[in-house]
Structure formats: C-alpha cells, structure tokens
Amino acid sequence: MCLATCSKDGRPSARMVLLKGYSDEGFRFFTNTESRKGAELACNPFASLVFYWEPLNRQVRVEGPVTQMPKEKAEGYFHSRPKSSQIGAVVSRQSTVIPSREYLRQKNAEVEEKFRDSAVPMPDYWGGYVLRPEVIEFWQGQTNRLHDRIVFRRPAEGDAVDVDGVAQRKGEGNWIFQRLSP
DSSP: OEEEEEOTTOOEEEEEOOOOEEETTEEEEEEETTSHHHHHHHHSOEEEEEEEEGGGTEEEEEEEEEEEOOHHHHHHHHTTSOHHHHHHHHHOOTTSOOSOHHHHHHHHHHHHHHTTTSOOOOOTTEEEEEEOOSEEEEEEOOTTSOOEEEEEEOOOTTOOOOOOSSSSEEOGGGOEEEEEOO
C-alpha cells in the first residue's frame, strides 16, 4: 500500500509499505520509527493510504489518525519475522545517509555474526502503527472518464449529521456515504 504522511509544515511524502493487517482498530503496518515517515507521524499523526489495482482499474483511499502500537505487540510481530528480516531492521537506520552499499552489507554481516546463536532484540527505533480510518473512498475507473466514486465518512463523536437519504446516506456502524462526481 502507499502510505502518505506530511511534515509539520505540510510537506507531503509517500512510499510503499506492507499492510500487516486490518481489524476494528484500523490498518496496521510496522517500520523504523526514526525514519522520515516515523518523524512525520510523530509531529503530524495523520496519514493517507492508497491501495491500487491497475488491472482492475480500481483504488481505495483511506484517511485517518495514526497511533503507535504498544511495544509488546510490535515485539510479538518482530520476533515472528524471519531472522534475516529482524537483522535487516537492526542494521538499517532507515532514511539516514550511508557511505556505500558495501557499508550496509558489512554491517549486516557483523550483526548476523553477533546474533548467529541468539535471538535478535527488537531495536528501540522499530515499532508498529495503526491508522484508524475516518474516510474511505472507493474509486472505479471508467473508459469514458466518468469514474465511480463512493466515499464513506465516520463522523466525529457529537458531530451533527444531515442524512437526507439521497445525497448522503447512513451506513452501518455510524458511517455515512456519498457518491462523488469524478
């Protein structure tokens, strides 16, 4: 999925990350918390996700606040990963400048040797996040450019919602939905 975040001064950045699950809490992903995305989420805890299926000409866009998972949950997932992935997380100080690819390979070899016969501890700079959806938009492309767009919004607690049954309808779980012009 594509994860888009913004710095505190509103400068956006986007990158592909691995969706590790979805529940009533929201969409889960894991990363280096000191990376650019981690720093942006620390100062501006809102993000957008995009799932795109080019062969189907479809996408789903999700927006909402992001919170960091408890360390215990992140550790549980971290230790379920292949050992080589755990080592990669220790080696990579994501988004920092390195002198060369060889430097990275050497650091990886050193950490592999260090933990050859022992468990790899989860680094303090690695963790999980949950994006709680407030907006979900479904888009279906059309060859005549009259794309189908349906957006679901979760009103904030106490927000007055005018559901007229025509332009705005009530869905399950207090969600409301509307059809948008392409």
